[in-house]
Amino acid sequence: MLNQPFNTLNDQEMLRYARQILLDGWDIDAQTNLKNSNVLIIGMGGLGCPLAETLCRAGVGQLVIVDDDVIxxxxxxxxxLFTPNDIGKSKALIAxxxxxxxxxxxxxFAFQERLTLDNYQEIVKQFNKNSLSNFNLICDCTDNFKTRDHINQIAVKQNLPLLSASGIAQVGQLALFEPYKNSGCYHCLFHGEGDDSRTCATSGVLASTTxxxxxxxxxxxxxxxxxxxNPIAQTLLLWQGETLSLRKLKFKKDLNCSICGGEL
Ligand SMILES: [Zn+2]
Structure with a gap:
């Protein structure tokens, strides 16, 4: 999947990431892989902020942030990532x-736009004029089922891995889909039937959940x-904050899925 120039770590990066390189099972190669990774993050809200900050600190080479909303x-x-002085400004640009x-x-790279099936290629083109699909990972941090279904269609069409998270009230869900492995997609799991009437604006959300x-x-x-x-292959991870429980549910590809069913 890597189709950009391969970069090695310089001396300052070796120091910066020393505690990570020291980890059992994590070495210079793993850290170098991060440096050569290119991640698309859609949504810079409660999920996108901590995700982007951790990936940035940990040494991911390139982050592309897309969000049309203001703080x-x-x-x-x-x-x-936001403070009172940022109110009214673009989430993507401030992040x-x-x-x-x-x-x-x-x-x-920041884009103050709403990602749709139509403008995906345009955003990728703006980001990298020589390549159309060079993300190593798409991270969905949006807050409604309709957008998540759209992003899933993009991931399946582009054959890119999709890491989808959600958080509301005191519960959260997480799954990493790899459509090129014929192992199912977001639509296999939810069939486009999610309840968009329940949002953080209507149900509330505890700060720690996101x-x-x-x-x-x-x-x-x-x-x-x-x-x-993929540490959670074909698994839906479920977080329940009130009881501090983390459960794993296995899922299978839906052979009749209208998004990934027929062609893969
Ligand atoms: Zn599917």
């Missing part, structure tokens, strides 16, 4: 500004990008 007073309780200060080894889910998403992303492993 609202009610976002500050959980959207951890890029903050991430640049955190780690300038991580290149951040921080936990965004960082669980980061954990899976780092393992996938650094070590080329």
């Amino acid at each position: 609202d007073e009610s976002n500050l309780q959980r959207q951890s 890029k500004e903050k991430l640049n200060k955190i780690n300038d080894f991580c290149e951040v 921080q936990i889910m965004g960082n669980l998403q980061a954990q899976v992303a780092l393992t996938f990008l650094g070590l080329n492993k």
Whole structure:
């Protein structure tokens, strides 16, 4: 999947990431893989903020952030890259500004747009004029089923891995789909039938819910990008904050799935 120039770690990066390189099962190769990774993050809210911050600090080489929304007073309780001075400004552009200060080894591209099936190629083209589908991972951090279904269609069509997270009230879900492995997609699991009447605006959300889910998403992303492993293959991870429980449910590809069923 890597089709960009291969970059090695310089001396300062070896120091910056020393505690990670020291890890059992994590070496210079894994850290170098992160540096050569290119991640698309859609949605820079409660999930996108902690995910982007952790990936940026950990040494992912390039992050591409897409969000058309502006920062609202009610976002500050959980959207951890933003402060009161940012109210009214673009989530994507402010996130890029903050991430640049955190780690300038991580290149951040920001688009203040809503990602759709139609403008995906346009955004990719703007980001990289020579390539149309060079993301190593798409991370869905959006907040409604309709958009998630759209992003899933893009991932299946582009044959790219999709790491999808959600968080509301005190519960969260996480799954990493690899459509090129013929192992099912987001639509296989939810059949486009999610309930969009339940949002953070209507049901509320505890600040820790999105921080936990965004960082669980980061954990899976780092393992996938650094070590080329999917630690939750064909598994839906379910977080329940009130009881501190984390459950894993296995799922299978739906052979009749209208998105990935017939062609793969
Ligand atoms: Zn499917």
